[in-house]
Amino acid sequence: MSHHYLLPKISQPGKIGCSLPALDVPPAELPPGDLLRQELELPEVSEVELMRYFIALSKLNYGVDTGFYPLGSCTMKYNPKWHEDIAKLSGFASIHPLQPGESVQGALQLMFELQEYLTEITGMHATSLVPIAGAHGEFGGLLMVKAYHQDRGDKARKKILLTDSSHGTNPASAVMCGFEIGVVASDSEGNVDMKSLESAMDEEVAALTLTMPTTLGLFDPRMLEISELVHERGGLLGADGANLNAFLGRVKFGELGYDYVQLNLHKTFSTPHGGGGPGSGPVCVRENLADFLPSPLVNKNGGTYKFVSPAKSIGRIANFHGNFGVMCKAYAYIRSMGAAGLKEVSEEAVLNANYLKEKLKPYYHLPYDRTCMHEVVFSGRRQKAKGVHTVDVAKRLLDYGLHPPTVYFPLIVDEALMIEPTETESKKTLDAFIEAMKEIARDAEENPEVLHSAPHNTPVKRLDDVRAARNPDLRWEMRSQGVG
Amino acid sequence: MPSPYLPNTDADRRTMLREIGVGSIDELFEDIPEKVRHAEFKLPRPLSELELKKELSQLAGCNANLDNYACFLGAGSYRHFIPSTVEHVIGRSEFYTAYTPYQAEASQGTLQTTYEYQSLVCQLTGMEVSNAGMYDCSTAAAEAAIMACIITKRRKVAVSTTVNPTYRDVIGTYVKGRSLSIETIELGSTLSSDCACLVVQQPNFLGYLEEMEAHAQKAHDIGALFVAIVDPISLGMFKPPGQYGADVAVADGQPLGNPVSFGGPGLGIFACRREYLRQMPGRIVGRTVDVDGRPGYVMTLVTREQYIRRERATSNICTSEALMALAAAVYLATLGRKGLKHVAELCYHKAHYAAKRIAELKGYSLVFSKPFFREFAVRCPVAPSQINRALFNKGIIGGLDISGMIDNAMLLCVTEMNTKQEIDKLVEILRGF
Numbered sequence: 054m055s056h057h058y059l060l061p062k063i064s065q066p067g068k069i070g071c072s073l074p075a076l077d078v079p080p081a082e083l084p085p086g087d088l089l090r091q092e093l094e095l096p097e098v099s100e101v102e103l104m105r106y107f108i109a110l111s112k113l114n115y116g117v118d119t120g121f122y123p124l125g126s127c128t129m130k131y132n133p134k135w136h137e138d139i140a141k142l143s144g145f146a147s148i149h150p151l152q153p154g155e156s157v158q159g160a161l162q163l164m165f166e167l168q169e170y171l172t173e174i175t176g177m178h179a180t181s182l183v184p185i186a187g188a189h190g191e192f193g194g195l196l197m198v199k200a201y202h203q204d205r206g207d208k209a210r211k212k213i214l215l216t217d218s219s220h221g222t223n224p225a226s227a228v229m230c231g232f233e234i235g236v237v238a239s240d241s242e243g244n245v246d247m248k249s250l251e252s253a254m255d256e257e258v259a260a261l262t263l264t265m266p267t268t269l270g271l272f273d274p275r276m277l278e279i280s281e282l283v284h285e286r287g288g289l290l291g292a293d294g295a296n297l298n299a300f301l302g303r304v305k306f307g308e309l310g311y312d313y314v315q316l317n318l319h320k321t322f323s324t325p326h327g328g329g330g331p332g333s334g335p336v337c338v339r340e341n342l343a344d345f346l347p348s349p350l351v352n353k354n355g356g357t358y359k360f361v362s363p364a365k366s367i368g369r370i371a372n373f374h375g376n377f378g379v380m381c382k383a384y385a386y387i388r389s390m391g392a393a394g395l396k397e398v399s400e401e402a403v404l405n406a407n408y409l410k411e412k413l414k415p416y417y418h419l420p421y422d423r424t425c426m427h428e429v430v431f432s433g434r435r436q437k438a439k440g441v442h443t444v445d446v447a448k449r450l451l452d453y454g455l456h457p458p459t460v461y462f463p464l465i466v467d468e469a470l471m472i473e474p475t476e477t478e479s480k481k482t483l484d485a486f487i488e489a490m491k492e493i494a495r496d497a498e499e500n501p502e503v504l505h506s507a508p509h510n511t512p513v514k515r516l517d518d519v520r521a522a523r524n525p526d527l528r529w530e531m532r533s534q535g536v537g
Numbered sequence: 538m539p540s541p542y543l544p545n546t547d548a549d550r551r552t553m554l555r556e557i558g559v560g561s562i563d564e565l566f567e568d569i570p571e572k573v574r575h576a577e578f579k580l581p582r583p584l585s586e587l588e589l590k591k592e593l594s595q596l597a598g599c600n601a602n603l604d605n606y607a608c609f610l611g612a613g614s615y616r617h618f619i620p621s622t623v624e625h626v627i628g629r630s631e632f633y634t635a636y637t638p639y640q641a642e643a644s645q646g647t648l649q650t651t652y653e654y655q656s657l658v659c660q661l662t663g664m665e666v667s668n669a670g671m672y673d674c675s676t677a678a679a680e681a682a683i684m685a686c687i688i689t690k691r692r693k694v695a696v697s698t699t700v701n702p703t704y705r706d707v708i709g710t711y712v713k714g715r716s717l718s719i720e721t722i723e724l725g726s727t728l729s730s731d732c733a734c735l736v737v738q739q740p741n742f743l744g745y746l747e748e749m750e751a752h753a754q755k756a757h758d759i760g761a762l763f764v765a766i767v768d769p770i771s772l773g774m775f776k777p778p779g780q781y782g783a784d785v786a787v788a789d790g791q792p793l794g795n796p797v798s799f800g801g802p803g804l805g806i807f808a809c810r811r812e813y814l815r816q817m818p819g820r821i822v823g824r825t826v827d828v829d830g831r832p833g834y835v836m837t838l839v840t841r842e843q844y845i846r847r848e849r850a851t852s853n854i855c856t857s858e859a860l861m862a863l864a865a866a867v868y869l870a871t872l873g874r875k876g877l878k879h880v881a882e883l884c885y886h887k888a889h890y891a892a893k894r895i896a897e898l899k900g901y902s903l904v905f906s907k908p909f910f911r912e913f914a915v916r917c918p919v920a921p922s923q924i925n926r927a928l929f930n931k932g933i934i935g936g937l938d939i940s941g942m943i944d945n946a947m948l949l950c951v952t953e954m955n956t957k958q959e960i961d962k963l964v965e966i967l968r969g970f
Contacts, residue, residue, distance in 0.1 A: 067875075069876050076886055078890035081886050089775060090773075100622060110646040114631040116635040137628075144599070144602045145600070145799065150800025159599030176576060187855065188856070196714055221850070228848045272569050276570065277570055327861075328647040329858075329859030367710060368706055369706040371801070385593065389584060389589055477543070480549040517827070525821075529652075530660075
């Protein structure tokens, strides 16, 4: 197949992929030669060859537009096409971030209103749109926690508590903010173990980061008690908002007692993931943290919008004011759904997840057999007993033209299969997935080899990760051709 | 009207509820305490695609966009020509609606193009290895500074005063987060021996070219890493960081095929020497083989990453700017060896033409007499804000007002997008002051 070559293979001296204008001013003297480049070894390809190459590669990819993408914790919902068009309008895509404020009032208005909507949706007091991705928003949130305690003269609070089911970014972000990590256990129901929290929640704890619903897809019924305990002991409560799709338009983080939450516009608010970004990770806070928000925010004075910096801002965490192109799409989403529409989103997401849970329960071990929220976590331990692992189940799903769920996360579930259908999938799609999962469960019993050798229908079969890590081949090289 | 994004019918819902064994959707939310389960939301009433497109087009129309205005503003966000190939590739929804390529067999498109991106970045920068991209130049520089602290086991980073002030701020926010310190230094001064790295920008924020070999030497003399912040378009004609001793090279990839888009999404380019590979933040894609021996690509060296290593990860970065990296790869491949050099030269000659003509005007002078690429600082006879207002009224977005740094100075940027006519018009308006 055509994808087995790389750009240097189709490169031939003298080719180019677009036409460029000639110089229309008198040439200037060149700078001293020691500043100049002697060689520039980039491929040379014609436009047609270039397009065929990249289009061939696009066909090897699986996106939400290709089919069902139930990647747990990632909220791979459909991305409305017209939102893409909005972000590409010249008035949004072709404006410079440092243009005078009066020349970008439309963009500032959009940002201001998005701040207001997200503040309302989370039940918080203020929002900064600066963070570029979820982990970046989490980083901003934790820096605010640090600044808040320091501002109060409370120097002992150097620890962040996390649950044992938390995302990997949670501890990594805490370390980037100079915190130590403490881990709170989950109980047999998948909730926060209150005894564990009681004993860990001491005067050294700056905050508890708690994803709600948890990464097990479960809402902790003791949420309000947890919040009370953390605050009673002088800590703050932060949410990794990755799972907001579970109660969008129904529950507010502020009313659950959270001090800050970081959102993922590229999950909950339907903007596409781009194969790993661009995302947008706004951070929303209660009054107590509002002065510390990452700079800048957009403020409205009379009919004029402008950038401002909060009084005690943690400062700049990105070059400009966030991923504006992504904000345009999330804004369009909120405006097209309205409050009632957002509530329907979470209703459908939860309905779809519970339907999958009930239909798959006879075939896969369900470690927490209770009502789930927007996603459900199964364990492949029944199949493991037959020598079939979760990775085999995942790879076999690819043969059905389905994207596998998240696997081996959360870490506290053996052979985890974390399925998040989202609200944009129909019962028909879910039924096809259920049928595939049932057949796979049967093959695990009767024909395990077909699972071990899966996938069979993909452009490549299972790849050798060990070899990739042992002998890293991370780039091609082109030989010198001299100055062109 | 039914929602186009909620495909279940009422009949589907009834069947599903029956299968689940509950009477209503509300019952599925009963784990949530009653008193917080029915929050009120004040949001505008929903509108249709048709209505919103109209409204948002009008809102976009309130902005002075660079398709209608000539632009001489740079300072970290640059308007360059974007060949249509870029949009047609990144507009393929197989690319833009995919997630991070955790399932390699279904993600060879993203993975192979990322490998191309890494290769092209290495070719462009002259560095040995590249990651798959970071948020933007400022965070890439901050992560480079932190990486240098980890490698050298030192706790202080030195940043040149001529580095973009926002980059300096972001580096400061990041290093202070880790309880490390930042020192802003004049490049002529001595570097204290406890510095983990020296960060220098080329061309610098004020537009002129630094003596990178000498600065690299200075960093290496004290056992520090040399971090070069570079401009990717300038590398079409200027010496790449790999040839003047950079240990880490970072850049903003926005100019490579990505629109200015009011500052985001951008792309943080991060490349370094191979010996620091395992300390590098971010995703990395590697080439390997499948069970049949066919070549294929995977995310590799993942034990550096947060989802595997958690608190011992090299960074917290997860979702980044993959689509912008794809755009950069398509851009570099489209322009290729000759095209990128040509674009860089167009910028160079046009910027020099503009600078020469402005310097000839009474009351104007170039602040620096050093070599520059496409940005230069001009001392003006009056406040730059006053000039910018006049320019704007005549359809031109002027340069960045840097009178806070240098009296009455403006930082102008000229790219291949600026025609001779636009430059001449700029000069004529400046002449009026």
